[in-house]
Every structure is written in structure tokens, then in C-alpha cells.
Amino acid sequence: MDRIKVTVGVCGGIAAYKAVEVVRQLQDAGLDPHVVMTDSAQRFVTPLTFAAISGHKVISTLWSETAGSGPTDTPQPDGTPQPIEHIAEAQNTHALIVVPATADTLARFAHGLADDFLTTMYLATTAPVIVAPAMNVVMWNHPATQANLATLRQRGVRIVEPGSGYLACGMTGSGRLAEVPTIVAAALEAIAAAAPAAADLTGETVLITAGGTREAIDPVRFLGNRSSGRMGYALAAAAQQRGARVILISAPTALTPPPNCEVIPVTSAAEMRAAVLAQLPCASILIMAAAVSDFTPRHPAAQKIKRTGTLLLELEPTEDILHEAIAHRPPGTLIIGFAAETDSAGLLTLAHAKLERKGADAIVANDVSAPGQGFDSDRNAGTFITRDHQVEIPATTKLAMAHRILDETITLKRHQPVSAHR
Numbered sequence: 369m370d371r372i373k374v375t376v377g378v379c380g381g382i383a384a385y386k387a388v389e390v391v392r393q394l395q396d397a398g399l400d401p402h403v404v405m406t407d408s409a410q411r412f413v414t415p416l417t418f419a420a421i422s423g424h425k426v427i428s429t430l431w432s433e434t435a436g437s438g439p440t441d442t443p444q445p446d447g448t449p450q451p452i453e454h455i456a457e458a459q460n461t462h463a464l465i466v467v468p469a470t471a472d473t474l475a476r477f478a479h480g481l482a483d484d485f486l487t488t489m490y491l492a493t494t495a496p497v498i499v500a501p502a503m504n505v506v507m508w509n510h511p512a513t514q515a516n517l518a519t520l521r522q523r524g525v526r527i528v529e530p531g532s533g534y535l536a537c538g539m540t541g542s543g544r545l546a547e548v549p550t551i552v553a554a555a556l557e558a559i560a561a562a563a564p565a566a567a568d569l570t571g572e573t574v575l576i577t578a579g580g581t582r583e584a585i586d587p588v589r590f591l592g593n594r595s596s597g598r599m600g601y602a603l604a605a606a607a608q609q610r611g612a613r614v615i616l617i618s619a620p621t622a623l624t625p626p627p628n629c630e631v632i633p634v635t636s637a638a639e640m641r642a643a644v645l646a647q648l649p650c651a652s653i654l655i656m657a658a659a660v661s662d663f664t665p666r667h668p669a670a671q672k673i674k675r676t677g678t679l680l681l682e683l684e685p686t687e688d689i690l691h692e693a694i695a696h697r698p699p700g701t702l703i704i705g706f707a708a709e710t711d712s713a714g715l716l717t718l719a720h721a722k723l724e725r726k727g728a729d730a731i732v733a734n735d736v737s738a739p740g741q742g743f744d745s746d747r748n749a750g751t752f753i754t755r756d757h758q759v760e761i762p763a764t765t766k767l768a769m770a771h772r773i774l775d776e777t778i779t780l781k782r783h784q785p786v787s788a789h790r
């Protein structure tokens with residue numbers, strides 16, 4: 369299958385060099401990025417760098433190099449006129465990702481100026497536009513910049529908010545380019561939302577758990593884990609894109625839930641258990657992506673514990689929600705668990721044992737000790753395991769992995785007579 373073409377617009381800012389990594393990670397995600405550079409971007413990074421990385425000619429001018437009077441002058445070998453390059457680029461791309469987006473480019477976009485290739489293409493495209501601004505903090509906070517951003521936001525442009533930190537100008541504050549994986553994830557989400565996958569989950573109610581539960585030690589402390597919730601939230605976004613009604617039972621995370629999900633916030637394993645059992649009767653698919661605490665303090669203190677010496681915490685096991693859900697499952701409901709393991713060599717054996725012990729229809733095994741994937745990462749890899757077969761899901765973004773998990777789930781639902789009465 370042809371890779372999806374996207375366009376990366378590079379503007380003139382110190383962060384232009386980070387656009388090289390954005391191009392590379394878009395390729396990793398299976399896309400085919402083409403690069404457009406503004407004049408000032410070429411003062412920071414040469415077009416050659418992007419041409420070498422992307423494998424395509426970099427577009428850096430509106431004007432054809434040979435004709436001098438415009439891009440339509442020279443006919444193609446078959447005699448038909450040359451396509452107008454910025455229009456062709458605008459129509460053939462699946463997303464325009466501008467990184468870094470300078471204050472100047474944001475202003476040009478907001479005001480509809482079109483005096484170079486990038487601004488002209490912006491006006492001519494109907495593909496989703498994602499801008500990742502980077503600039504000095506005072507420029508970022510200036511009312512003119514903020515007004516331009518508000519205009520663009522209102523017109524449907526996705527803004528990947530800059531982070532805070534040390535800026536190249538020596539100041540500290542907002543204006544630092546967002547992290548590369550965040551920009552790539554925003555682009556993937558925009559592409560998926562613009563070209564929705566087949567609505568093959570229409571009519572299904574998908575119940576998803578996400579995040580890491582917290583078990584109170586006292587009113588200010590808890591036992592937690594490193595789950596960010598990203599995998600569960602990606603599953604919720606993907607299921608919704610495919611037409612499902614999505615109920616997301618979420619332990620605390622720093623994430624914004626996908627729009628239109630029914631979100632049930634919970635904190636502890638006991639609260640998650642109650643929410644899952646309450647929602648289970650209306651679910652046709654349950655996916656337990658949450659990292660549920662296996663232990664909880666037997667006697668949480670009513671007051672903050674003082675530092676008076678060695679502290680011994682007595683922990684008791686929590687209920688196994690997945691196992692209980694299987695015991696209470698409505699006929700026909702498919703139940704899928706995760707197995708997060710740190711023993712990469714024994715991963716599949718442990719996951720198969722978990723599949724049997726819990727009685728789930730499938731387990732997604734993932735190695736959370738592998739660098740660059742799992743906890744706190746936008747990427748993941750795993751193996752979708754059923755009793756009959758296993759499917760490898762190579763390292764990819766969590767959104768792409770969520771879609772692969774749903775592909776396998778749908779296949780399982782269609783072909784496996786669910787032993788609902790096990």
C-alpha cells in the first residue's frame with residue numbers, strides 16, 4: 369500500500385533543526401513526508417538535509433527555476449501543462465504540518481497572505497493543518513500572536529502548544545517547540561480524524577480502562593505506578609473514530625480525553641472495579657488497558673503519617689477486575705486484557721499463562737522495559753495473543769497500535785464464537 373503523503377512546512381527559527389527529527393518520526397509512523405521551506409528556514413537548515421532525509425525534492429520557491437515567469441510555462445513531455453505546483457501539493461497531501469511555526473508565519477496564515485510557497489499552499493489546501501509554534505516568550509505572549517492563534521484555532525488549525533523552558537534567546541518561559549513525539553502524535557490524530565477508518569465498530573459499545581490506579585497510604589500519599597494512560601486513551605480515540613460508543617474509565621492521567629467519550633474518572637483499584645462492573649452490562653467489548661495496582665494498604669491512615677522512624681506498610685491484594693469481569697460478562701461480550709511485563713525473554717510465556725489464568729479472549733503482551741516504548745512514551749509494541757494464534761505488532765505510535773489491536777479485536781469478534789458462558 370502507498371504510504372500516506374504529508375507535507376512538513378519548515379519556517380525560519382532556531383528550532384528548524386528539530387523539524388528533521390519530525391520528518392524522520394513521521395516516516396517511522398509509516399507516512400511519506402515532503403518538505404516545503406520558507407526562505408528564512410534555509411538560513412537555519414539547508415534543503416539538502418531535508419531532501420536526504422525525506423528522499424524528495426524540497427520545495428523552497430513559488431517560481432520554477434527554468435522558466436522564470438511561473439510554474440505553468442513548461443509543458444510536460446506529453447504536452448499537457450505542468451500542474452501548478454502549490455495547488456498540486458495542496459491537493460495531494462493528507463496534512464500540512466508546520467514546524468517550527470514562527471510568529472510571522474502564524475500572522476500570514478491568519479491574515480490570508482500568500483507570497484511564498486508555504487503560505488500559498490496553506491490557503492489552497494483542504495487537508496488538516498497542524499502548527500507547532502516556537503518563538504521567544506514575549507513574542508508568544510504578545511496579543512497580536514495570541515489573536516492570530518485564536519483566529520487559526522477557530523478556523524480548525526490544530527495548535528501543538530509550545531512547552532515551557534529555557535529558550536534559545538536566553539529567556540525562560542513558554543515558546544519552546546513541543547516535543548517531537550507530541551507533534552507527530554497530533555499529526556497522526558488529525559490525519560485519522562480527517563480520513564476516518566472504516567466505521568467497523570458502529571453499534572458496538574467499547575468499555576476501556578486507562579491510566580494507573582492510586583492506593584491511598586494517608587490523605588496526601590499514595591501507591592501508584594508509571595502508567596501515563598496514553599495506550600488506553602489511544603484505544604478510546606481509535607474506537608471512537610471507528611464508530612463505537614466509548615466509555616472510558618480513567619484513573620488519574622495528565623491527558624485530555626478524546627471528544628465525545630463518556631468518561632468515568634476513578635482513583636483506586638476498588639473504584640475502578642466498581643465502575644467496570646457497573647458499566648459491563650452495556651459493553652460489547654471490554655479492553656482493560658489500565659495498570660491496576662495489585663496491592664493496597666490494609667489500613668490507610670486518616671491523618672498524614674509523621675516521619676518518626678521506620679515505617680512498615682501492610683499491603684493486601686486488590687481484586688482482579690479482569691478476572692471478575694469475565695465471571696460477570698454478558699453473553700457475547702469480548703474481553704481483552706493487557707500484560708505489561710519486564711522480562712522480555714519470558715514475555716510471551718507469561719502472557720499465555722495470564723490469558724489462561726484470567727480467562728480473557730485475548731491478551732496484548734507488551735515489554736514495558738524496552739527503551740522508547742511503553743510507559744511515558746508515545747510509542748509501543750506488543751503481541752496480540754489468543755488461544756489459537758498470536759499477531760506481532762511492531763513498534764509504532766500508540767494510536768497506530770490501538771488501531772491494530774482493534775483490527776484484531778474485530779476479527780476475533782467476527783470469527784470466534786465467544787464462549788460467553790465459560
Ligand code: CTP
Nearest residue numbers: 656658660662686687688689690705706707708
Ligand atoms: N488487572 C486487573 N485487576 C488487577 C490487576 C490487573 O483487572 N487487580 C488487569 C490489567 O488491567 C491488565 C491485566 O489484568 O489488563 C494484567 O495486568 P498485569 O498487571 O499485567 O497482571 P497481574 O494481574 O497484575 O498479574 P502479575 O502480577 O502476575 O503480573
